[in-house]
Amino acid sequence: MSIVLTRIDDRLIHGQVVVGWVQALGVKRIVLIDDEVSANAWEQELYSLGVPADLRVDFVSVVDAARAIDGWSEDATKTILLVGDVDTMVRLCERTSVVRKVNLGGLHEGDDRSQRLAYVYLTDEEASRLRGLREQGIEVTAQDVPTARTIPIEALK
Amino acid sequence: MSDLLTGVVISHGDVAGALVRAVKEITGDDGGLVPISNTGAGRDRLCGDIAAAVGVDSAVVFVDMPGGSCLHATLLELRARSNVAVVAGVNLPMLLDFVFHRDLAPDQAAERAIDAATRSVRALSV
Numbered sequence: 001m002s003i004v005l006t007r008i009d010d011r012l013i014h015g016q017v018v019v020g021w022v023q024a025l026g027v028k029r030i031v032l033i034d035d036e037v038s039a040n041a042w043e044q045e046l047y048s049l050g051v052p053a054d055l056r057v058d059f060v061s062v063v064d065a066a067r068a069i070d071g072w073s074e075d076a077t078k079t080i081l082l083v084g085d086v087d088t089m090v091r092l093c094e095r096t097s098v099v100r101k102v103n104l105g106g107l108h109e110g111d112d113r114s115q116r117l118a119y120v121y122l123t124d125e126e127a128s129r130l131r132g133l134r135e136q137g138i139e140v141t142a143q144d145v146p147t148a149r150t151i152p153i154e155a156l157k
Numbered sequence: 158m159s160d161l162l163t164g165v166v167i168s169h170g171d172v173a174g175a176l177v178r179a180v181k182e183i184t185g186d187d188g189g190l191v192p193i194s195n196t197g198a199g200r201d202r203l204c205g206d207i208a209a210a211v212g213v214d215s216a217v218v219f220v221d222m223p224g225g226s227c228l229h230a231t232l233l234e235l236r237a238r239s240n241v242a243v244v245a246g247v248n249l250p251m252l253l254d255f256v257f258h259r260d261l262a263p264d265q266a267a268e269r270a271i272d273a274a275t276r277s278v279r280a281l282s283v
Contacts, residue, residue: 010199010200011199011200011225011226011229013224013225014224014225014226014229015169015222015225015226018224018225046228046229046232046233047229048224049223049224049228049229050222050223050224050225050228050245051224107199108197108198108199108200108202109197109198109199109202110199110201118197119197
């Protein structure tokens with residue numbers, strides 16, 4: 001299994017991911033799954049800035065990710081799957097059974113969101129959809145950086 | 158409209174705040190520098206903080222790393238602005254040069270600051 005992390009983080013590719021998780025897990029590829037970014041060359045260029053030369057970044061839509069995920073899972077390249085919001089993760093999980101663990105890495109303040117952890121804000125609907133993933137047997141835990149303890153979705157307020 | 162450039166420093170954690178405080182300690186003045194931290198901020202809030210700090214006049218924006226959420230939000234918010242220069246890899250010598258050259262055009266002030274920063278990084282014999 002070469003998908004070593006499947007993460008929801010509204011900052012997408014940023015320091016915690018590129019420096020923290022990539023180093024800790026020996027990752028060689030990040031797949032950014034986002035319908036808008038996958039269709040926007042300028043944003044892709046922006047997200048690629050500062051990424052080390054030996055780290056590959058792919059940009060794909062949810063539909064294309066669901067088609068390719070078996071291949072990422074089976075090849076030898078250690079890979080992080082990254083999405084920016086709960087809806088994208090749920091849509092991915094609806095299309096594939098490969099995702100068995102979801103990491104909540106960072107969801108910040110927004111309309112109707114309330115604070116669940118220092119780095120996790122969710123609307124009631126987002127919290128409900130994450131619990132729905134858990135009910136499907138997918139482990140959902142919050143952990144912003146590799147050295148932090150994992151907190152299961154059930155323990156969030 | 159101000160004749161002097163605004164300087165905005167954007168970083169992870171409190172790096173920006175600490176750099177601006179250090180500039181004030183050294184020069185006696187914050188040199189028109191405004192610090193912004195990305196701690197706890199999503200993209201929308203960070204973009205809003207950047208827009209408010211930069212304002213509409215000429216400015217130079219100093220970002221801590223050549224990638225990541227701070228630079229991303231900066232370029233996303235300011236890409237249509239012709240009177241703003243963006244510099245990645247901020248350090249203290251860069252800001253010290255900037256605060257004494259705020260009368261330049263943004264690109265010129267940015268070039269000077271980069272030169273000062275680059276010259277300040279060196280290995281020394283002990």
